[in-house]
Amino acid sequence: MAKDGIGAAVLRKEDRRFLTGAGTYTDDLTRPRQTFAHFVRSPHAHARIGAIRADAARAAPGVLAVLTGADLAADRTGNIPTGWLIHSKDGSPMAEPPHPALAQERVRHVGDPVAMIVAETKDQAREAAALLEVDYEELPAVATLAQAMAPGAPLVWEQAKGNVCFDFQLGDAAATDAAFAKAFKVVSLDLVNNRLVPNAIEPRAAIGEYDRATGDFTLWTTSQNPHLTRLLLGAFTFGVPEHKLRVVAPDVGGGFGSKIPHYAEEMLVLWAARKIGRPVRWTALRSESFMSDAHGRDHLTHAELAVDRDGTFLGLRVRTAANMGAYLSTFAPAIPTYLHATLLAGCYRTPAIHAEVKAIFTNTVPVDAYRGAGRPEAAFVVERLADLAARELGVDRVEIRRRNFIDRFPYQTPVALQYDAGNYFATLDTALDRSRWQTFEERRAEARTRGKLRGIGISTYVEACGIAPSALVGALGARAGLYESAGVRVHPTGSVTVFTGTHSHGQGHETTFAQIVADQLGIPVDSVEVVHGDTSRIPFGMGTYGSRSLAVGGSALVKATEKIVAKARKIAAHLLEASEGDVELRDGRFVVAGTDRAKTFGEVALAAYVPHKYPAGLEPGLEETAFYDPKNFTFPAGCHVCEVEIDPDTGQVQVVAFTVVDDVGNVVNPMIVDGQIHGGVTQGIGQALLEGCLYDDAGQLLSGSLLAYTMPRASDLPSYDVGTHVTACTHNPLGAKGVGEVGAIGAPAAVIGAVVDALADLGVRHVDMPATPERVWRIIRDAQAKS
Ligand code: MCN
Structure with missing residues (x-):
């Protein structure tokens, strides 16, 4: 095994550029003759659109175009499809209403885009928006x-x-x-x-470009799945053949799911670029993200x-x-x-x-x-x-879980899934131990002396990720399969470029995928570069979500690298004048078994490109592609234990300890896995205690900015204690399960369980999320009033 291969806590390769400010995000790109778009969005939750008077906006300095839903309708384009059709058991068809990229006739939520203004500068586009008059008849x-x-x-x-x-x-x-x-x-x-608002650190952005000479379109966008965006844009929204549309998702600053969907702005910048013959760019304001990100x-x-x-x-x-x-x-x-x-x-x-x-x-x-x-x-x-x-x-809360745990695998659930492997007792026992569950009452009593209500909560969860087997999701209504592709190109000098259809926007694939190849070929991690996020460089891919990248994309990479090894072994055998069966790859060298005769991986790679060095009848070069379609989801599981202290006078809940023991199968990079768990747990605590998107009865977004929507901050969080237990996934070559979401899945129930436990003596049986100080204070006050 290479020393920085599978299982090593290699520092993230991509962090060199991120930590030195050298990342390239969509908004960092400058295109020749670029223009700027601004979207005029509905201030109403539901209204009929009347007249749109655009003359003053069109005449404003720098304005190049003012486009509305009527222009889209005239061009017969711009309907955004959903990716799934649900076949109801009772046969009633799913309603799939149209979703025009710019609203037509009606707006249906605050933030629904009504018009697009394109101007020479961002400010000019924004200033012209103030001159656009839209008549709305509120509904x-x-x-x-x-x-x-x-x-x-x-x-x-x-x-x-x-x-x-x-x-x-x-x-x-x-x-x-x-x-x-x-x-x-x-x-x-x-x-x-x-309801939660994702709030990735980088707001959504898109740049559309059209080459009049070739008819080619390029879209730079903050997408988690550029190929899927190209497919939906090409096949449905815009009707551009895929070979004429390149979608690039360069560095992307987080997504958390909100950059999976195909959004209106992606189509609109392309459409406007063709109309005005110049690149059109847009970056969301944070307040705009609140009303336009899913x-x-x-x-x-x-x-x-x-x-x-x-x-x-x-x-x-x-x-x-x-x-x-x-x-x-x-x-x-x-x-x-x-x-x-x-x-x-x-x-x-x-x-x-x-x-x-x-x-x-x-x-x-x-x-x-x-x-x-x-x-x-x-x-x-x-x-x-x-x-x-x-x-x-x-x-006892622990006992009831233990009594009902699934104890044999594979296990067919009554709700379609078949879990392949797990050991829920092991994660539970380790978490109880690490969290000092048995001695909690001492801590509760001590907190009481300080006037605090202390509670402990537990959650033992399982999830399905590594999305997904195509046969299953296809039967369930997905409009595309969910396999993954990987390409491995070995250069004559023995260094390697990997092409993956997944997209890394914080998950560290440039490191972990390089570790997989380094491990298989016995070469240093720094000899492997990972390319992702560009449909013109990667044959195909379904992107990153559902904690699928390692289990599905990583497995495709293992398959492609195995093909490389198989071909390289033929070449090595030829060079070593040995029979192929006697040659094995060990620590980066092809060795003739039982001898000291060997060729390094680099020597074999060079031979693949030099006539007479590779066997007659073999194609030159060393490059392979593989697709991997998993047999099943993967089923990470674990146990989260949370301790909180509540100030009964203010209702303020403080998480004072959080223990996680997750089973994510075999681990490629333990440091990255810990980081993923930390991030997920933080979002789970955010949901349980702080975050809540609120609308008033008229559909106005009340929590439309970071002033009104509380994200977790460092001071809201304890230092996490993270442990792991491994039961390998039985059906992928890495034995790996996903980790990207486990924290957010396990944490909320542990936190609310702790809050309810702290208030149990007051007769409280449940507290809704988010358990904000106000909500908790009211619950305490009402309970005290009753007693
Ligand atoms: N990994 C590992 N060993 C395992 C499992 C995973 O070393 N047994 C590594 C993988 O190689 C990868 C990382 O952990 O580098 C996450 O892998 P995986 O669980 O396959 O998840 P994905 O890469 O598919 O990422 C998607 C997942 C999801 S669904 C959300 S939402 C999410 C998340 O990842 N959004 C994130 N983590 C995020 N992290 C950041 N920083 N930003 C986001 O937007």
């Missing part, structure tokens, strides 16, 4: 799920009666009813999974767990309403259905499960993937019910 709006589902609620779309986009069911309703009928007890809970979560759930006298889980019934926002974003329909409902078994042997999901339109920003996408919501439901069942039965 009644629905902003929350409760409003949208109320009888007689105003409709976001005429074709979606009751604002229902689709109904979805999973599991066995009759078996679940039967389980409930024989239950000793049923515990039930109404849960809110709060939001996350936003579920209302009623959940019931049927249990036996000893705490054995018998059945689970879950009814979820999921907010889709005003339009269907790219992955939106898949999130509350295939990513959420399929994980409701959690780590437990619950024999009967039935889930019903209603996807609902509202006059809000579209909702799509946000770190965890559907899986944090599922873990939250299951873990809150496990806590509550323990409490209502008088069983």
Whole structure:
């Protein structure tokens, strides 16, 4: 094994450029003769668009074009598709209303783009926007799920009666009813999974360019999946053949799911570039991001767990309403259905499960993937019910989990997934140990002497990632397969360029993917360069989300590198005048077994390009491509333990300790894995305690800036204690599972469990997220008033 190969905590190669300010983000690029776009966005949640008077804006200094939905309609272009179709069990078709890139006739959420102004400078574009007059006739709006589902609620779309986009069911309703009928007890809970705004550090940006001579388009964009963007743009939104469209996602400063969807602005900068014959660029303001980046979560759930006298889980019934926002974003329909409902078994042997999901339109920003996408919501439901069942039965919270853990693999859940491997007892035991669970009451008593309420929470979760087997997602309605590709080019000097269809925007693929190749070829990590994010350089790829890059993209890379080794071995055997079967690759050298005759990898690489050095009949060169389509998802699991202290006078919750023991299979880079867990847990704590996107009843975005939307800061967080336990994934060559989302999936239930535990003596059985000081203070005050 190379010393910086798989398993080594190699420092991130990409950090040299990021830490020295040498990264190249979309907004850093300058294109010759570039122009600037500004979007005029709806101030109303729902309104009919009347006259648009653009003469003054058109005449403003520097303005090159003012474009509206009518121009798009005249060009018969610009409808943004969703990437998923949901086939409802009862056969009712999913409503897929049009999503014009610039609103036509109606605006349906605050921030819906109405017009695009292109000018010589950013300021000129913005100043001209103030001169554009748009007549709106306001219409009644629905902003929350409760409003949208109320009888007689105003409709976001005429074709979606009751604002229902689709109904979805999973599991066995009759078996679940039967389980409930024989239950000793049923515990039930109404849960809110709060709406979140992703807030990647780099706002979205796009530059469109058109070459009149060749008819070629280039889009630079902040995308997590440039090939998918090209596919959707080419096949649906803009109708440009793929060979005429290059999509480049250069350095991207975080995405967390919000840069998966294909967005209107990406199409519009290309369209405008062709119209005016010059490059058109746009970068979102932070306040613009709040009303135009896809939001996350936003579920209302009623959940019931049927249990036996000893705490054995018998059945689970879950009814979820999921907010889709005003339009269907790219992955939106898949999130509350295939990513959420399929994980409701959690780590437990619950024999009967039935889930019903209603996807609902509202006059809000579209909702799509946000770190965890559907899986944090599922873990939250299951873990809150496990806590509550323990409490209502008088069983210990740890014990009830242990009693119900899945203990044999593979395990077929009642909700479609088959878990291949795991050891939930091991992660639980290690986490209990590390968190000093047994001695918690001492810490609680000590906190009491300081006037603080201390609580401890636990969450044992499993998730499905490494998205996904194409056969499965294809059958489930995905418009494209979800395999991954990798190319490996060995240069004559023995250095290597890797081409991957995944996209790294903080995850460190330039390092970990180089480690994989270094490991397989026995060469230094610095001899391997990883290229990603450019459709003109990488044959194909499905991008990065669903913690899939290592399990799927890394596995494609293993396959491609194995092909390289196979060919290189032939060449080495020829050079060494040995039989191929006797030659093996060891520590970067091809060695004839049992002898000291050897050729270095570099010597063999050179021979691949020199006639007569490679065997007759073999093609020259050393370059291979592979596609990998996994057999199954991967199933990371783990245990999170959180301790909080609450100030009863202010309601302020402080996380004072957080222990994580995750099982993400074999690990390529433990330092990067720890970093991913830290980031995910931080976002999970953010959801549990701080973050909440709020609309008022008229659909105005109340938390539309960082002044009103609280992101976690260092002072909100403890130092995390992170441990790992490994059970290898059984079906990919790396034995690896995903890590990118585990923190955000496991953490919220542990935090809320701790908050509820701290307040348990007051009779509190649940606290909705985010557990802000105000909410907690009110709960304490009301509980005290009752007692
Ligand atoms: N890794 C490893 N060993 C494992 C698993 C992963 O060494 N057993 C490494 C991988 O090689 C990769 C990193 O950990 O370098 C994350 O791998 P993986 O779990 O495959 O996740 P992806 O690379 O596909 O990243 C997607 C995931 C998601 S879905 C979100 S959301 C998210 C996340 O990653 N967004 C992020 N982490 C993020 N981190 C940053 N900094 N910024 C984001 O936007």
